[in-house]
Amino acid sequence: MKPLVQTEPKPKPGSSPEEVAHLEMMRTMEVLSHRFAQVLKAEDLSETQYNVLRILRGDPEGISCGEIGNRMVTRDSDITRLLDRLEKRSLVSRSRESKDRRTVWARITPEGLKLLARLDKPVLATHFELLGHLGAKRLKLLTDLLRLARQPHG
Amino acid sequence: MKPLVQTEPKPKPGSSPEEVAHLEMMRTMEVLSHRFAQVLKAEDLSETQYNVLRILRGDPEGISCGEIGNRMVTRDSDITRLLDRLEKRSLVSRSRESKDRRTVWARITPEGLKLLARLDKPVLATHFELLGHLGAKRLKLLTDLLRLARQPHG
DNA sequence: TGACAATAGTTGTTATAAGGAATATCGTTG
């Protein structure tokens, strides 16, 4: 475990501003992610498992595996195994559709909902702890820039 | 493979601005990372391997395993196996120090340097492709906000 | 209607992060 802030090297003189922004994003993501993961650890949940449960909470009647994949931040998530683990813990249940036997439906269980509910407050608090010091204006600005960054060249 | 932009859900009404910023960072990182990984694929390098080689290029006489770990963005990287794979490809060489037998020294090979050199231009181009549309001002702003975001409360 | 293309999910595999345990080596202390 290392103190990230202290050993952080300065960007190399040859780095382009674009590369520097990319690097800073990586570093900031690391800090946020690490802290967030600590909070989820209380419920023995990984960030990815948490996100799946959150997605499923949004649709209590369930959605297809493929749709879960569509809503994940990453583009080729290993949904099957992810759901295996969550189902094993009875946080999620799965069933195959009758109309289209290719499709597997996944639904959050009451247990899953309860677990999420227990995390609502700590998650809110952690986000504030991590980013609250930026204030509303800077947060908005950051959010807008991040969105803009994803827009194709145009 | 999905079109990320299209299926991107709007933030839930209940999300705090801090959470939204976190989420946007994740999404933007995903886009950048994915594109970047495609470029590195030309040399059969993962992002992490690339970063290690870059670190080692900065110190041609070599650095210790632990120091590599200190300079990584992530805080508990599996340096040993990372270097195993790079050494297997003759991109890196390792030796144990004589003064302190605990310490393993890692050094980039001429092959490793050549490989990196081949990537310098595509990497620069990709960063520009990904973020150039932001322009110098917004890039600076984004970089500063990301750094600020990492500062502790207070 | 049958052949084949497209779709949805599963399985295998590799690289990686991360936490813990284990091993070897050095530094400190009484």
Add this chain to the structure above:
DNA sequence: CAACGATATTCCTTATAACAACTATTGTCA
């Protein structure tokens, strides 16, 4: 100087992303 704490690395294990191959099912077309 010996014991023990600290340090550096390696090894084990789990979860995950990602890519590819595979299997089963549905949709399309001639």
